[in-house]
Amino acid sequence: MSHALFHYPKQAAFERVLPKNKIYEHAKPSSALREQFIRQIDKIVWQYKLSPETVNLPARPAVPEIQIFSIALKMPELSEDVLRCIDQAIPLPIFYQLTFEDRIKVKAAYKRPSDADASKWVIDGYFETDWQLSDTERVELPVALDLAGLYEQMLRRIMPLPPRAGETLKAQVERLGQIHSKQNECRKMEARLHKEQQFNRKVELNAQLRNLKKQLETLTS
Numbered sequence: 569m570s571h572a573l574f575h576y577p578k579q580a581a582f583e584r585v586l587p588k589n590k591i592y593e594h595a596k597p598s599s600a601l602r603e604q605f606i607r608q609i610d611k612i613v614w615q616y617k618l619s620p621e622t623v624n625l626p627a628r629p630a631v632p633e634i635q636i637f638s639i640a641l642k643m644p645e646l647s648e649d650v651l652r653c654i655d656q657a658i659p660l661p662i663f664y665q666l667t668f669e670d671r672i673k674v675k676a677a678y679k680r681p682s683d684a685d686a687s688k689w690v691i692d693g694y695f696e697t698d699w700q701l702s703d704t705e706r707v708e709l710p711v712a713l714d715l716a717g718l719y720e721q722m723l724r725r726i727m728p729l730p731p732r733a734g735e736t737l738k739a740q741v742e743r744l745g746q747i748h749s750k751q752n753e754c755r756k757m758e759a760r761l762h763k764e765q766q767f768n769r770k771v772e773l774n775a776q777l778r779n780l781k782k783q784l785e786t787l788t789s
Contacts, residue, residue: 572674572697572725573665575706576615576636580622586612586637594657604647610640612654615665618715628716630680634661641668646675648694655679659689661719671699674726678741692741693748695726729788743787750784 588605591597591612597605616636620627627633635658639646646666655662655677663676675696682688710721720737724730729747731740757780761773 571707572722573672573700573704573706574709574722576618576709577623580616580618580636582614582617584614586614588612591654591657595653597653601649601653604650605653608641608643608646608650610642613638613640618709618718620715623709623715623718625712625718626714628714629686631661631714631716631719634663634715634719634722636663636665638665638667641666644668644671644699651675651677651694652691655689655691663722667702668699670702672702672704673697673699676723676726678723678737680738693745695723695728695744697726747784747787750780750787754780754784 588602588609591605592602614635615638616622618625618634618636619632637654651664661676661679663674666673666675673696675694677694678692680690680692682690710718710725712718712721723737724740727740727744729744731737732743735743754777757773757777761770761777764770764773
């Protein structure tokens, strides 16, 4: 997985603390979800805004701006439901820099305006880097022609597999989603196989598992 800790330009700095109740106003989380916010998050800082004014790249309808949020965590885990809640409250692409003690990881969902209604945003699967030391050297932002191109390259840096030749970002996200669900199916099938006593049933499950693994191979190659 290539490097996704970027050195953001000074003029893009926004540095505003984002109060949790501002998110609650927009996303209307359940009380259980609010509990998770309180238990897991120490502070949210809206750190950078990558926009035509700050990075000198033209906006595109799907990517008018890119936001960088820093979230200081109280524990090494953050529920995806919490991130989804923030993503629902703010209809723009967001990259999260999660920090815990002296470590940092980058996480983001593929966000795009809905094909059916451009005023609504679709939040597809989340991708993340491994934890790294907070003082890991940062790299320059990828070179791009517009904000949509920049977003695509930034997001691809945190995806577990590289794109196929000519694969669009949307197609790559869909393929990674299929891989994820096939892997889950494989795990369940292996567990069932492990428990199964009947020989005939074992043979049948084995054949199904081989078939699933073949499908996985096709998706990952």
